[in-house]
Amino acid sequence: MYETTYHRASSVADAVRIAGESGGEGKFLSGGMTLLPTMKQRLAAPSDLIDLRHVPEMKGIAVDARRVCIGGGMTHGEIAESADIRAVAPGFAELAGLIGDPAVRHMGTIGGSVANNDPAADYPAALLALDGLIHTDRREVPAADFFRGLFETALEEGEIVTAVSFEAPDASAYEKFRNPASRYAMCGAYVARRGTDVRVGVTGAGADGVFRWSAAEQALTQTFDPAALDRLTVDAGLMLSDLHGSSIYRANLVTVVTKRAVAKVA
């Protein structure tokens, strides 16, 4: 790890101020599950680390009727175990409980994961399917506009994800097929149904990152049953390809995991 200066931010405003003073070379630290290993390998060298883990405004889970708002500093473990979230959106809590391992879930946060937008991260699939909002220190951005490709988001320089929110659906479920080595999603599908309207968010598979599978949404809106996807496939040409899964294999997984997610709640 290269030398860096550590700051513990006491508020969002404080964090924004420190970031401004670092001249664009600082980085926000949340759970550190991606940033710290990268720094240890000397692949990142931020001049300053601005720790957001002790910012009170970014803590807490609020469920108001069916509106769910989760502070950016909440860990995957806290989300997975939240009785409030489980009551209205059990599929979302289940997703959080499937991230990484207990150590990762204890440290990693939703704000950090969303801001990083790893193409194999789990939350982006859910937030797309749920039509979620990403709250920052300066605005609210719909998930559809926020996630913009591999590790790319709508975040501006020095902007902090302070919370995410969504309207709980009538039913939702997540299914993922793990990369055998890293245990990240090689393909994960989040299916959310409101009335007959169905949304499908897919992570881990797309060459441009998380995406909505609209053909599946149309088919499921007509018939909310796994069999509705029997003859549907995504275009393999738009899928990621790597050591663990070719684009053709990943295209197959998209159909398989989406059907399995539907089967959980159909």
Next chain:
Amino acid sequence: MGVEGIGAKVLRKEDRRFITGRGRYVDDMSVPGMAYAVFVRSPHAHAKIGGVDTGAAKSMPGVVGVLTGEDLRGDGIGNLICGWMVHSKDGSPMKMGAWPALAADVVRHVGQAVAVVVARSRDEARDAAEAVAVTYEELPAVIEAAKALEPGAPQLHPEAPGNLIFDWELGDKAKTDAAFAGAAHVTKLHIVNNRLVPNPLEPRAALGQYDAADDHYTLWTTSQNPHVARLVMSAFYNVAPEHKLRVIAPDVGGGFGSKIYIYPEEIVCLWASRRTGVPVKWTSDRTEAFLTDAHGRDHVTEVELALDAEHKILGLKVDTIANLGAYMSLFSSSVPTYLYATLLSGQYDIPAIHANVRTVYTNTVPVDAYRGAGRPEATYVLERTMETAARELGVSPAELRRKNFIRSFPYQTQVIMTYDAGDFDASLNAAMAAADVAGFEARRTEAAAKGKLRGLGMSCYIEACGIAPSKAVGSLGAGVGLWESAEVRVNPVGTVEILTGSHSHGQGHETTFAQLIAERFGLPVDNVQVIHGDTDKVQFGMGTYGSRSGAVGMSAIVKALDKVEAKAKKIAAHLLEADEGDIEISGGEVRIAGTDRKLGWHEVCLAAYTGHNLPDGMEPGLKEGAFYDPQNFTFPAGCYICEVEVDPETGKTEVLQFVAADDFGRVINPMIVEGQVHGGIAQGIGQALLEGVSYDEAGQLVTASFMDYTMPRAYDLPNFVVSTTETRTPSNPLGMKGCGEAGAIGSPPAVINAITDAIGTNDLTMPATPQKVWAALKTVG
């Protein structure tokens, strides 16, 4: 047996310190004035070194010294060697390319060390290492062994034209060809044995200290065989003279073979300590482990099996290309030859065998012995072939094996080995009963109803442990003898110290070796201290690998114990005024048999040391040493049966049941043996389903971290069903065969045979990842 003697499930004495974090590993060692080494490593698979500019690095904060390959050459440090000479079939010796500990002219794999920075802190050393400017002139690289043999392939070493190290054969080609001419059926397979990274929990580390006052060197290192390290360092590498070098291998967190070899980093730490005047410590990070620990396996084989109309095997032909990587590691030549082709008869009476092995240089990490070392490759070739032959002939795989089992011992194979004992029907029967093979078809039907594909696969392995006798291995090219030594020191109060040349890095020697004393004298294991891993304490030893610590190491202890017992009896007979033939020792007491006249064990020991009343002419003391050289290899064997379920939608395989029935001969501690089998099977399932090295065309290691290299995890594995059958080997005094590698040797073919049974095609290579199994299923339609 006593409560802690042979056959008792004594809890491991060493585990308290391991599981409470009190183990003392090389990286835990610290000496005054110690500095840290960081290596500058090649980013290229193959390149000429234009120059190494250390100027900037030398002026960085905290830097004590920066040393290069030129410095190393200037000091006369010798090249790394392969210690087992193998000759090609034309009689020419193997072609060993030069391997300096720091490259000065050419780098031949990504990660090869070019320079070392020694600094006051690790971070300062890392900063300065980044400031060392190496100019490279890139050369084309070759990664696959078969491609390295093609005309026009990039050439690695001037000593080895065509990248061929040797072209070796074993067996009778003419006889085998004749056997095939009369065959009713021939089964042919193309077999790939995937390259693996050992990945012990503890990465390698070295701490070298040169003491100018005494002109003496100390090396703490993660070694399975510290005496061999000392010998090689002094005799071949000119780092330090043997009598002025102490090598200590303290607690070592797993080796699996990868810590047998003497690596560049250990040599450099010792040498750099003398050059810089400070002790120098290096600890591998995980990326360096992937890039520099000797890899395992990496064979490509064409195999043919000839059978007659009654399904009796007539002959076996094997043609293998083994990838040895960029340099010949210490025992690399022996692995694909004498540890591989000599086991190709398996458990079967095969009247004609011919094996041809070509070993090849490529721009990859050197390959050497990894848990099993050659025997997993042989077992995989033979057991995939047997299962395939059974399917082609439409007979049960168990019956085909049974029809060809060896049942008379000793049995001379066509490939050097003389099997001394075994009962292959016993292990097959035990495994089939435990696996409920009879009920499998019903389970398969049940799985099919759920949309899952069930498969059952079998593997009947035999392997060879305790490589020996020294005379025999010497005639086959080994540069060392493969005996073992031990010393048993009985203290005046009757407690016992065992000094052994074996080295424990997970095997539990501190417990099992102490059980020999418990068995012999009825002393509690807590009264026994096992001392190993320090060349200043133990006179000499060959270390631990090839499952030799039981068969060879413990036999040496037994031999020393015989001498201790004889002397103790003489003393007791003298004190009790009895005939020494009437003296017996048990339960911590020394008595005249059949009487109540006795002495405490401690009384006899004290008498030995006071010397007040010893038989005339007897030297005081009770301490005996022994060197033991085995008469033969030992031959553990067994039967493994694996049952899997494949999800046809994703190709994911779940191992539902794994049954192992092993014959290890006499078992000292069944709990530890079970643990060895569990670990071995986990590694074997890892090879079959998960693990595999991948390089890109340019020679970059793609699987250089746990993000991409899949290690087996607990949830990848079922509860193993293990048992043992027993035929004692007549080749050593305890009748024990060795159990350290069997799990990793026998299990991969069982897993793959099960998957291919489930999916209905043989066209599948390890690791059988979900993607590969899914693709294979597509070809079946």
